[in-house]
Ligand SMILES: *[C@@H]1O[C@H](CO)[C@@H](O)[C@H](O)[C@H]1NC(C)=O
């Protein structure tokens with residue numbers, strides 16, 4: 248199955264475990280490795296159906312890989328996974344409860360919309376409409392920002408934009424393209440979180456980027472007294488947000504004024520993300536506000552998300568890169584990733600390392616918290632981001 252990658256195979260090299268030459272495509276290798284391990288297949292590690300945003304993220308990558316290669320293996324894997332969490336009647340399973348008003352499972356919604364567009368099977372539209380109905384009742388701050396979950400009162404997290412709003416846009420485009428209330432609302436989700444989490448000019452460790460989240464009521468243990476934002480910039484939260492920016496611009500109508508708002512946020516953030524990369528390695532710190540501090544480290548999911556977002560943003564003309572420095576930075580980071588975070592296994596698959604397991608604002612949100620969380624081998628949040636980054640890199 249992987250023999251096409253064994254370009255320079257030799258028995259001697261095999262014995263020292265360096266038999267595998269560079270695969271022709273890291274995107275293919277990442278996808279095939281995930282599939283071989285059964286990752287992102289609609290089931291939890293315990294084998295029960297799971298409406299998981301990680302699976303949604305992988306499916307987003309597999310769908311592009313399918314479109315690039317024409318290899319139906321990737322499409323079929325999406326169908327198999329999504330079918331485990333949607334019944335024939337279109338009921339969403341896998342632990343989904345509308346009443347939780349969690350934005351996380353909604354990230355599987357773009358898959359449902361994609362499968363509906365491919366098959367016209369009603370069940371996919373029915374399932375997507377369940378999520379769309381959730382958004383109609385989603386609790387909001389006084390300004391209109393969706394709460395991340397019902398149990399996180401008044402809290403907007405950057406993660407939630409990726410989880411909820413790319414789906415919201417695709418649903419609107421597919422079924423309510425003239426619903427300007429919806430388009431305005433989607434743009435507002437992006438602009439409110441930007442305004443409320445953007446570092447102020449005189450802030451400590453100011454790099455002009457976005458804190459992980461904010462509490463509109465300023466009551467969370469981590470909320471700053473003046474603006475309610477959390478204290479640190481966590482790379483993956485910003486990574487989710489930047490992916491959500493480039494992905495939604497492809498969907499959003501250019502005639503709606505919200506398009507320009509979203510575009511200008513991406514254009515403001517891109518050079519700051521470039522500048523926040525570590526000058527030696529080219530990749531990004533887990534806690535971006537504390538470069539070099541003891542226990543901080545270069546984290547692989549956020550780094551891969553930035554590479555994907557920057558390269559895709561430049562490719563589609565959203566990000567102006569007149570001096571080429573943004574693509575240069577993304578390439579440098581990508582090369583570091585491949586050299587340091589991709590591990591070749593003897594069975595021909597690859598491992599992906601250095602992805603932090605979680606970063607949540609359910610705790611105290613401090614530096615000590617973020618660095619206390621461990622990394623997980625082949626964590627799909629990072630591996631899927633590497634697939635996405637590779638798809639962009641390989642188009643250069
Ligand atoms: C499609 O991808 C699978 C998994 O990598 C591979 O086994 C198969 O040979 C590919 N098919 C074609 C037609 O390239």
Ligand SMILES: *[C@@H]1O[C@H](CO)[C@@H](O)[C@H](O)[C@H]1NC(C)=O
Nearest residue numbers: 383423426427428429430432
């Ligand atoms: C348009 O979108 C708004 C905001 O999401 C929603 O409340 C409304 O029901 C939608 N209109 C239609 C006709 O579906």
Ligand SMILES: *[C@@H]1O[C@H](CO)[C@@H](O)[C@H](O)[C@H]1NC(C)=O
Nearest residue numbers: 610611612613615616617619
């Ligand atoms: C915050 O939480 C971390 C672990 O989650 C803990 O190590 C640290 O002591 C806590 N800090 C404060 C100020 O409570």
